[in-house]
Amino acid sequence: MSPSSLPLRWGLALVGASMVVALALAVGSGGWDTHLIVTLRWPRVLAAAGVGALLALAGLMMQVLLRNPLADPYVLGTSGGASVGALAAMMLGLGVWLGAAAGAVAAGALLLWLARSALASTDDASPRLILVGAMLAALFGAVATLLLMLTPDERLRGAIFWLVGDLSAARDGGLCLAGALLVLAGLLWRGRSVDRLMLGAEAAGLLGEPVRRLRLELLAAAGLCVGLAVATAGAVGFIGLVVPQAWRLTGVQQTRELAGLSAIGGATLLVAADLVARMAAVPMELPVGAVMALLGAPCFIALLVRGAR
Template identity: 70%
Template sequence: MEADATRLRLIALVLAVASMGLVALALLLGAGGLDAELIVVLRAPRVAAAAGVGALLALAGLAMQVLLRNPLADPYVLGTSGGAAMGALLALSLGLSLAFGAALGALLAAGALLLIARRALAASDDASARLILSGAMLAALFGAAVSLLLTITPDQRLRGAIFWLVGDLSGASGGVWCLLGAALLVLALLARQRSVDRLLIGSEAAALLGEPVRRLRLELLVAAALATALAVATAGAVGFVGLVVPQTLRLLGVQRTRWLAPLSALGGAALLIGADLLARLVAAPMELPVGAVMALIGAPVFIVLLARPRS
């Protein structure tokens, strides 16, 4: 037990140091040098947005993996990202708030999933397959809707819309709200840590231990949908964060929600800050879509982690 606690503290320390180092690099490096006004007005809000979005996506991935009892789940597997993207593009076309459209789209996706797979929230371990299939159907439906919206988007907005769908932090704002949302989600998971850990054992086992499985699954689904909506509204569709971060921590031996929740938030923030830093520097003065950079980082790292022999 003492060795496990020491390892967990070491992981937390490494993540904290890496996060602070990446924040410092992201603030200091880039076009324009060390101009104080540039750092405060442009870089600091972007770093805050990257940290908040990364933390939200990692926590949403953790919630999805608990809900489905599947380590390969991420915030996009149940169609919440597609719904948020569709709502955001529709709001953009109508001149409405992007955040409002994304939130409404994500909640619409979550509501549709609940209507389609009501029984999948019951205390049955067969529910995960029904939820995944229903989510895949909704993701395809929302993907088609996004394609249709892109075809009617004016040419002057089309490039920006596509860039945003891939994932873009160049004009991101609202990082404070993302950080606040991530902090609230961490607190919520910590408050229900025993129930979440029991749900990971199995739905039927959790029900026998007196846990309200249906309500807990509903809470996880809504929390993941809201977190994804806020992240998509801020930075567009950035993938792999929610998939890679919680699974990497589990492969490193972090299993309990008490540690997984805060470390997932910290790891997601550090990962997306690093990806955004690469997006700004690799092809400077041009900027790459952070979503594409994240995919180039996340896919190989995840393959290597899966290929590692278990100790």
């Protein structure tokens, strides 16, 4: 990527984000009604932007951890683990955010443990990692279904919407954006170390990087990102896969640039998906997670086919 193209990408990303946010604030019953914008649309747009940025950054960190461009919190089961943790916390009367974060970190640690032989192999580990992640996602999905069976009827519909991703009641946008900015600052600070880790554990160690500590930092940060995102909006998938890959395809490779652009891209994509979820079937409202799956699943299949070729 030439140095002159980077400001252009940042400019296009910021302009696109501004246009999508303005459209999301303007579209809806009542138009540019100030009261509606302040009380209803702005908190929802803020939450969508924060959750999208968190999931994009989590996907980027998991791709570094596993050295796999197809890694994603949803595909590899981390979002499923967060959902199970959040549902369990709700049933026990504990904090949803705490349960979601604990579930996401536990799922990520379990994935790394199960995939340790694949990570140590010199062959292409992508197929094995994808299979392990898919099995974890299926396992957590089954556990979440069993927990739903124990959910009281008056809360069942809300729990189902939340599991597939729902922003209608999200009000923690400021907290999500603060968390995304904190993680982004950490990636900007450790950008060179993360770039070295992408070369492999052995190469990073020879270059003087504390590989084990760096992996733990990335795992904890990704788990907290997913936990906060799931606690706010439920299990929204594919953002962590689609956004970093889209920027890589344009030539962005260094972690510092990729992290900043991914955060903006993730926020923009989820705000746009939420706008579609609100307006596609008026007066009904679709779960934003289903909209993202319709967009993300074809992209995931295309990337798999591209990798095979």
